[in-house]
Every structure is written in C-alpha cells, then in structure tokens.
Amino acid sequence: MKHAFREFARYASLNALGMLGFSCYILADTFFIAQGLGADGLTALNLAIPIYSLVHGCGLMLGMGGATRYSICRGQRDNDGASAAFVSSVYPAVLLAIIFVSAGLFFPTPLASLLGADAQVLTMTATYLRVILLFSPAFLLNDILVCFVRNDGSPRLSMTAMLAGSFSNIILDYVFIFPCQMGIFGAVLATGLAPCISLVVLSFHRKHAGFGLRRCSVTPSLIGRMLALGLPSLVTELSSGIVILVFNFIILGLCGNTGVAAYGVVANLSLVVIALLTGIAQGVQPLLSHAYGRNAQSDIRQLMRYLIVTVLTLSVAIYALFIFCDTPVVAAFNSAQDAALQSIAEDGLRLYFLAIPVAGCNIALSFFFTSIGRALPAHCISLLRGLVLIVPMAFALSALFALTGVWLTFPVTELLVTVCGVVLYWRSMRTTKPVR
Template identity: 55%
Template sequence: MEQKSSMRDFARYTILSVLGTLGVSCYILADTFFVSKGVGTDGLAALNLAIPVYNFIHGTGLMLGMGGATKLSVCKSQGKQEEVNRFFTNTVYLAILFSGAFFLLGLFFSDQLAILLGADANVLEMTDTYLKWLLLFAPAFILNDVLLCFVRNDESPQLSMIAMLIGSFSNIVLDYIFIFPMQMGIFGAIFATGLSPIISIVMMLPHWTRKKNTFHFVKTKMEANIVKQDLTLGFPSLIAQLSSGIVMIVFNAIILKLEGNTGVAAYGVVANISLVIVAVFTGIAQGVQPLISTFYGGGNDKQARTVLRYAMTTMLTISCAVYLLIFVFARPITTVFNSENNTELQRIAVQGLKLYFLSVVFVGYNSILATFFTSIEKALPAHILSVLRGLILIIPIAFFLSALWEMTGVWLTYPITEFLVALLGFIMYQH
C-alpha cells in the first residue's frame, strides 16, 4: 500500500514539475524561435551570446529556492513550523541581495559585459539590449524561482505548475506581438521574457489565502546559520545552471574562432534545445525532491531510495526517446530556426544535434543524483558532481578536443564530460 502511495505521489509531483519547468525553459526557446524569424542570423547569434547570463540568474533563483524549500520539507516532516518561516524569510532576504547585484550590473555594465561575452560590431547593439533588460528583470526571475520551489514543496504542485505554464504561454504570445505587429526587434523578445515571471508570481498569490499554506514572512534578522544551510543545499542547483552558462561562454569563444557568428548561431539552436531537455530532467529532480526530503526527514530511507529508482527509470525512458527523435529529425529541427536558409548554419547545427545529445542519459542521471544527495542533506557529494560537470572537467576537455577535432571535438565535449561524472556519481552512491 505504501509502495502504491509512493508511486502515485511520484507521478503527481513529477508530471506537474516537468510541465512547469518545460514552461520556464520555453522563455528562452520562444525568444530563439521568434528572433530567428524576425531578426535573422545576427539576432540569433546575439541572443546566444547573452543566454549564459540568464543561466546565472536562473541558477541563483534555483539555488535559493531549492535550498530553502528542501529545509521546508524536512522541517515540516519534523514539526518545526517556526524554522520553516525563518528559512522562508531568510531566503527572501538573500533573493533581494542577489537581485540587487544583477540589477546594478545591468544598469551600469551591460555593454562591457556584451563585449566580454564575445559580441563583435555586427551584434554588439542587440546583445547589449538583450543583456541590459535581462539583468534589470533579474529580481522578477529570482523571486519567481524562489516562490515556485516553496509553493511546490508546500503541497501545491498544481499551482506551481499552472503559474509556470501561464507565465511561459504569456511569453510566447507577447514575443509574437512585440516582435512582429509592434516591430520591437530583440528588445521585444526580452521585454516579453521579463514580463513572464511577473505574471507567474501574480498567479501564485492565492497560495497565501489557502489554509494549507504553512510558510509565511516573519520579522527576523538575517541568520548566518540559515543562510549557510540555504546556500549549501541549493548550491548544486546553482552549479547545474552555471555549468550551462559557462559551457555556452566557452563554446561560443571556441566556435567564434572556428566558424564565426554563423557557428555561434548554429550552436544557439543546439543550446536552446538542450535547455528544454535539461528542463525535463530538472523537472523530474525538483518533482522528487519534496518526496525524498519528507521521507528522509521522517526516517524512511527505503522509501526515499524507491522514489529515486522511479526517477531514474523515468529519466532513462525519456532519454532514449529524446535522442532517437533528435537523431532522426535533426535536419527539420534545424530548419525551424534557420529562417534565412543558411546552408552553413544548417550543416553545423545538424552535426551538433547528433553528437551533442549523446550526453542526454548522463545529463539526466547526474541531475537527479545531485538533487537526491541534496534532498537527504548530503551536500558534499552533490557539490563534487556539480563542480566537476560545470567547471573542472568540461573547460579543459573543450579546449583539448576542439584543438584535436575542431567542431566535432566541441560537440563531443559535453557527452564525454557528463559520462565521466556519471561514473563517479555511481561510485559515490554505492558508498
């Protein structure tokens, strides 16, 4: 009976979470599609140069949200209501601090940042515009991530999903309106994207009127111990997003030298599809996190590991289906984003899709395993896996393989890195 209940809860939380995270990933995917149609190859290149900053912002929001919400689930299962409120309040304090830093960066340094990310004279203005407004909307992105995690962990996964999906759908509609009828160009794309988390936040406000709501903002100072736990438990979620951003920065720099702006635009197609696929695995990981944390807090380790097994089986099934679809339909997928019918872009992107996504099963395994370690308050193994994926292995491998095999080496960097980390993760889990 307990097994059936566990499976039912797993299905409920995971499906709702995946739908929601897919919605968030479509923020940038919608921009990519409409910019490719309305602005062309240069617009696509500018967007791809700016996207790593979105990963940094989104990663910060997930770090705070997942860290605080993990403690919410553990404390609730242990009956520590006062600690729940203190964790929520301190998480909001941290969200304000990080938001302020991103906002100031956008206000004063967006043009320097665009140049640092590799924008040349052809795409500098568009990259600067997208970056500036992306950073100015950072408070909305970060607060939205925090509230989504807390609402989901507070037994309202449906509301969390609805908020994310409506925010995403609004972005798609506004993207079309701003870029085509209103002719606002790349500014229209980022303005639509910036309004989406605000709409999502508004959709979540009814949670505070419900009886089941168990977390509230309370009058308390910022507590060093809570801040440390919040950041420590959420750090793997940050690194997971940062790794995407850092990979994009490194790949953009390498590809600019190998293939120029057309190569960067082609990589933009691959990277943005990757955002959607990673969002599925993030959704599975975030969906099981409340269940694993609750079982762990209640001393039921067996059920926690059962939920992990469900998650891994689901991930493996999805991974096989995803790679098969990408391999078979690589050419038509690229064509969707290639409005100018650029044959060079088509060639580079098709090869990239087939090689880059050999990583898919290892990415899913690493994402879920890192979240499992975090959910049972084992931060160190989660940190090790996350840092290896995002920093220590991937950067030297990228430079080595690109020097050896040029673009083929670039595309193989991601699967090789994720495979090596998955091996280590398997060993750590066994011990």
C-alpha cells in the same frame, strides 16, 4: 507502493511540465528572433544567455536550498524552522537583485563585449542583457516561490504558474517582434514580463500557509546551510551558461558568427531538454526530503528507482526524436535557409545529445544528495559537470578534433561524472540518518 508511485508521478510530471514551460522562455526567443532578426539575432541571444542562466540559477539556488530545508523541517514537525527557511531565502535575494539591477543599469555594453559580442551584434546583445538584468528581481522571487509553493503541497499551482509565464512569453514574443516591430528589445521584454505573470498566479497559494515574511530567528549559519543545499541547483543551471560561454569562444574561432548561431540552436534545445529532466528530479525533491526527515530509507530507495528509470526512458526517447527529425528541427530556426548553419547544427544535434541519458542520471543524483541534506557530494557532481571537467575537456577535444570535439565534450564529460556520481550514491545509501 502504489501510493508512493502515484505521489512520484504527480510531483514529477507536474513539475516537469512547469519546468518545460519555463525553459521555453528562451526557446520562444530563439524561434521568433530567428524568424524576425536572422543569424545576427541568434548570435546576440546566444551570447547573452549565460547571464540569464546566472540570474535563473541564483533564484533556483535560493529556492531549492530554502525549500529543501523547509520540507525537512516539516517532516520533523519543526514549524519555526520551516518559517525561518523562507525568510532566509528572501534576504539574499534582495542583495542579489540590487547587484543585478545595478549591472543592468550601468554595465550592459561592457558586459556584452566581455561575452564576445563584436560590433555587428554588440548593440543587440547589450539590449538583451540590460532588460534581463532589470527584471532580475521578478526572476529571483518567482524561482523562490515556485519551489516553496511546490514543497508546501501545491505542485499543480506551481506548474500552472510556470506554464502561465511561458505561454504569455510566447504570445508576447510574437506580438512585440512582429506586429509591434520592437526587435530584440521586444523579445527580451516578453521574457522579462513572463515571471511577473507567474508571480500573479503564485499569489493565490493558500494550501498550508507554512511560509511567509514573519518574525523569526534567522542566522548567518542558517542562510549558509541553505545556500550550500541550493548551490548544486545554481551550478547545474550555471553550467549551461558556462558551457555556452566557452563553446561560443571556441566556435567563434572555428566557424565565426554562423557557427555560434548554429550552436545557439543546439544549446537552446539542450536547455529545454535539461530543464525537463531537472523538472522531474526537482519535482521529486519534496518527497525525498520528507522521507529523509522521517528516516524512511525504503521510501528513498523506491523513489530513486522511479526517478532513474523515468529519466533514462525519457532521455532515450528524446535522442531518438532528434536523430530522426534533425533536419526539420534545425530548419525551424533557420529562417534564412543558411546551408552552413543547417549542416553545423544537424551535426551538433546528433553528437551533443548523446549526453542526455547520462546527464539525466547526474541531475537525478545531484538532486538526491540535495534532498537529503548532503551538500558535499551534490557539490562534487555539479562542479565536475559545470566547471572542473567540461571546460578543459572543451579546449582539449576541440584542439584534437576541431568542431567535432566541441560537440563531443558534453557527452564525454557527463559519462565521466556519472561514474563518480554512482560511487557517491552507493556509499551514501549505507548511512542516511536525518540531520537536524
């Protein structure tokens, strides 16, 4: 039992730290853009974030789907299947990279307009989109390798790579925006270079060398199964972008650009917190998948108890922090000392972050189903959170309670999804036999 807890603590803490650092890509942009470019820069950044979430989500889908299959195959001692899992992740990544790069070369301005950028922030938004999309191959490959290196027994190197990318982004953000005076282009260039630095660190992986670009049997059905396993990771990440897109549209009508800038502070802090909780759940995935491959149901239950207790404890602590420190937290991103922005963002923090404990449980349940190869319930949880409930809920609650309704959309949706997720979990735990 002590050994199981040590393994849980090692994998969860290392991956959580790495994901926390990885999420600081955008938070660092938020801070330095707020200081250097003010509310317009914050608005442009927040309008562009859904595309970043799409790119990152696609990388996580390929990485988590492939790495989950890789861990299950290793638990079953299927070395050929483990090798095929990695190659099957790389093929779709190449296709997605071509699509994203093409969009960055030819369509950044129409895409910025589609996301809601007006004439005041159109150029900045298009610039951010262009560079993010041109660096998409690095983001995709980095997401894939981070997952496989962690599942190949090197969670520490995976964490180190993510932190190296994050810290380099923070340093380059400052250098490019202030001494070099490169504006929003400098901010996004720093973000784009970060995964390149992370990839350099990952290149030192040698632990088991259980994956690589080798000649092996890759079929469309295998790619399809892996994409199905990884889809909840895409939806979880993309849901943040979809929520931001919908909320931007609603808040623009209620409060204009100032409201969007205030929401940008809340949303980007939320991305960091969600990334931390996702990192914990994602870090436990190799242990759950390996236990599932061995049909060790008692280990699966014990790991899930550790996971839920950890996520709930951390969520409550984070919410308490925002309740007592809301004013200085918002002020750090409000360089112009805009009173309206400050007031809107403080109200948002207090209401929006009510969702964090239940969101953490939903993330844990989604990763549990992914880890044991049960794609359908994982899809249900992810789709309910990201599309099916939250979008209509945002329009309904904002119509009833204006901006307060916007802030309450996230907690109400997550609470409803938790009820569904708990039912699916208890039904699933009655039968958990490995699928070959």
